Amino acid sequence: MTATATLSSKFQISVPKSVREEQHWQAGQEFVFIPKGKGVLLMPVPELAQLAGIAKGARKEDYRDRADRF
Numbered sequence: 001m002t003a004t005a006t007l008s009s010k011f012q013i014s015v016p017k018s019v020r021e022e023q024h025w026q027a028g029q030e031f032v033f034i035p036k037g038k039g040v041l042l043m044p045v046p047e048l049a050q051l052a053g054i055a056k057g058a059r060k061e062d063y064r065d066r067a068d069r070f
Helices: 017-023
Strands: 031-036 039-044
Touching: none
Parallel strands: none
Antiparallel strands: 031 039
16 A cells, blocks of 8 residues: 655645654654655665664775776
């Protein structure tokens, strides 16, 4: 089943309860809007603690740097 919402006259949208519960979203959580064609991708902004170790195992050599650009 697809959940829908309506854009208010103040340009606000309420996220349906079924979506909030499935995604474990909480009040006060920050989100980012990423344009995708004619739509938009809505994603929660990760907390700093969630980013810890994200680059674990990344190669430290042979990476592309800004000096590589023209």
